[in-house]
Amino acid sequence: MPRIKEYQLIDTELKAVADRASKVLALAADKVIANSIDPQKYPISPGSIESIFKKRFEEIPTPRRQSIANRQKYIDEKQRRIAEAQRKWQQRYHRNLLAKRQRYYDSLSQIDIKKRISVVDQVPDNYFFGQTRATLEKLSTLQKTSSLQECSQEMKNWLSSILPFLSGDSATPAPTNTKLQFLIKQVKCIDETTGFLGTEAGADEISLGGYTINPVGTTQRISPMFVKNFQEGGADAIKEYDPPHVFAQFDLNDPDWWPKQFFVGLVLAEIDMGGFGQFLSEIVDQIKIRIAAELATSIGVAAIALSPFVGLILLVVVFAAVIVVFELLKDWWEDDVFKPVTTNLGIESADQATFDGVAVDEWGYAIFKGQGGKYLIRYTWRCCP
Numbered sequence: 001m002p003r004i005k006e007y008q009l010i011d012t013e014l015k016a017v018a019d020r021a022s023k024v025l026a027l028a029a030d031k032v033i034a035n036s037i038d039p040q041k042y043p044i045s046p047g048s049i050e051s052i053f054k055k056r057f058e059e060i061p062t063p064r065r066q067s068i069a070n071r072q073k074y075i076d077e078k079q080r081r082i083a084e085a086q087r088k089w090q091q092r093y094h095r096n097l098l099a100k101r102q103r104y105y106d107s108l109s110q111i112d113i114k115k116r117i118s119v120v121d122q123v124p125d126n127y128f129f130g131q132t133r134a135t136l137e138k139l140s141t142l143q144k145t146s147s148l149q150e151c152s153q154e155m156k157n158w159l160s161s162i163l164p165f166l167s168g169d170s171a172t173p174a175p176t177n178t179k180l181q182f183l184i185k186q187v188k189c190i191d192e193t194t195g196f197l198g199t200e201a202g203a204d205e206i207s208l209g210g211y212t213i214n215p216v217g218t219t220q221r222i223s224p225m226f227v228k229n230f231q232e233g234g235a236d237a238i239k240e241y242d243p244p245h246v247f248a249q250f251d252l253n254d255p256d257w258w259p260k261q262f263f264v265g266l267v268l269a270e271i272d273m274g275g276f277g278q279f280l281s282e283i284v285d286q287i288k289i290r291i292a293a294e295l296a297t298s299i300g301v302a303a304i305a306l307s308p309f310v311g312l313i314l315l316v317v318v319f320a321a322v323i324v325v326f327e328l329l330k331d332w333w334e335d336d337v338f339k340p341v342t343t344n345l346g347i348e349s350a351d352q353a354t355f356d357g358v359a360v361d362e363w364g365y366a367i368f369k370g371q372g373g374k375y376l377i378r379y380t381w382r383c384c385p
Helices: 012-037 049-058 068-092 095-110 133-143 153-162 276-299 308-336
Strands: 004-006 179-191 204-213 219-230 238-251 260-269 341-347 364-370 373-384
Touching: 012 049, 012 068, 012 095, 012 133, 012 276, 012 308, 049 068, 049 276, 068 095, 133 153, 133 276, 133 308, 153 308, 179 204, 179 219, 179 341, 204 238, 204 276, 204 308, 204 373, 219 238, 219 276, 238 260, 260 308, 260 364, 260 373, 276 308, 308 341, 341 364, 341 373
Parallel strands: none
Antiparallel strands: 004 341, 179 238, 179 373, 204 219, 204 260, 260 341, 364 373
């Protein structure tokens, strides 16, 4: 069975690219907070990455219990958090901290957040890959490669360090199965939270949503579903799904090349996250387009002509940027959302697309900690017709 794991990007140079992308996102988020303080001084253009952040920054979450008093509680809390974000921004942008901020942002420090033009459109040329000459050389070689069998052993070793499932040839027939499913078996409360969003009886009102990233990097939202009112200890501490719940599903024939990598993000929360999936998808698309454009220029091809192998590498870099988006969101929402967990599954060829996760004894598990609470989710993957 292919490897189930929580994904982490370990290649040093690619992590540096993802880190630079995270700073672009952080600067865009900073501009949004500045705009909330003085919209005239820090204007935001429609359709920019800042406009996407701004909509989410100002959004009020919708409680499941629709009483006026409960709705007002969310509004008051959101206003408090906006004020806190503004206070922290003013501390970071104090003139005495200019040198420290310039060291952190490095070449991005030349970007003027007072301009209407987006932060993304002010990013210097060769910002993402300019200091990764060795990686660019590998990506350029990889761009010309149609099969892993054409790769040197050094290249194969590099690829396997980034995509651990990757081995063998990519030229394989269509799979017998057509769908890949991500299944939830159990959600368990180990410790209740201490957040303000619990029910009057003291239980945690938990929902589970998330997102998927397919092999070509398309991000889609998984709508939140109500799981249960949890209380630690006893029957109220566990939600069993029998049969297992199909949380996400992929088309194994799309795209028509192999190997493929699939991501599922799990977002555990005590509120309905509303349009979070659309927000995430729009942010990822904007930063992915900018990174892909620079990469394509650097290796001398059109962005739409990047090979499947190079596309896979780009995907893991974008994935690392997604984690940063979550961290930025958590700064704004504080304790409403547990730190998300993203798992991935790599399938080398159609021949591997024959396993049935339900038939294996070992289930993967994800741990969520936050708000003084701790939750566990058991999951697996399944291929089916």
